[in-house]
Amino acid sequence: MTSVITARAPTRVDLAGGTLDLPPLHLFHPGAVTVNVALDLPASCKVKTRADAAVVLESRDIGRREVYPSRAELRFDTPLQLLARLVAFFAPSGGVEVVTDCAAPHGSGLGGSSALVVALAGALNQLTNAGHAPERLLALSPDIETQAIRVPAGVQDYYPALYGGVNAIHLGVGGAFREALAADWLPTLDAHTVVCHTGQAHFSGANNWEIFKRHIDGDAATQAAMARIRDLARAMYEAVRGRDVAAVADCLREEWRHRRQLAEGVSTPTIERLMAAAREAGALAGKACGAGGGGCVVFIVAEGRRAEVCAALAANGGEVLDARLTAQGLTLEEAAD
Incomplete structure (x- = not known):
């Protein structure tokens, strides 16, 4: 048979704290979380x-x-x-x-x-x-x-x-452990989330590897940016625990601002165009998913503005994915x- x-x-x-989950980077940033x-x-x-x-x-x-x-x-x-x-x-x-x-x-x-x-x-x-x-x-x-x-x-x-x-995912000495967050709030977070494909494929290993190497080699700017991303991931953790959409958006916006400085290829003209169109239509914040360089962008949108944001993204060449959390x-x- x-x-x-x-x-x-x-x-x-991924909402915040990516790249810190590449061992052993989290060991240099106590309190790291993704x-x-x-x-x-x-x-x-x-x-x-x-x-x-x-x-x-x-x-x-x-x-x-x-x-x-x-x-x-x-x-x-x-x-x-x-x-x-x-x-x-x-x-x-x-x-x-x-x-x-x-x-x-x-x-x-x-x-x-x-x-x-x-x-x-x-x-x-x-x-x-x-x-x-x-x-x-x-x-x-x-x-x-x-x-x-x-x-x-x-x-x-x-x-x-x-x-x-x-x-x-809490990262520290001894490895990683998972904490489930705000299960009852998932429908609310979903209602404020839009995921859009840029039409450009990416390879996460490339950007992450460049960031990893510079961090290990002692590049002060990379280390400082990752420390700030650690802090923002901690803030995102508290925002999700507090079930606060505005605070989630604030953390997402700041995480992207620091992440796009980590490597030249993290953002692209297409990503920037979609970000601008989404903001004008009612997105509160956005960031590239994974290591960036193409792929998808996630947006947190204001109450009642989801349809407008989706239309703006489509009009600017994005593909809004039919996906839910x-x-x-x-x-x-x-x-x-």
């Missing part, structure tokens, strides 16, 4: 056992399929190496077929690859009866993604993918085929 596991994990919008929220543009996968030893990997969102005669012949230098590395780690006893997809645009800055890692790790964990606890999945996921992207991966993206909701984290369904 063939076993089929279907998994879905949400992507995320605040993010799950978004219902999920990464999904279907994993099915096979009667033979073959491993079939398929990514529908990038339109690629790879077939290997056995797990021993998997390659880790192809566009599907992330899938291959996860199959190799969980080492199913027989052949498997893996089909993945992601509702978020490619290179969106919404943590789609990390959500995919969580979804596939969860599916393979169940398929193989490996028995890894959620904390173990949170530990192995950035390690595997780092192997694939060849630069350090931050840890923040895996928490909303696994748990959903609004998250504060969500309390739902990783889901797994098992069936016999």
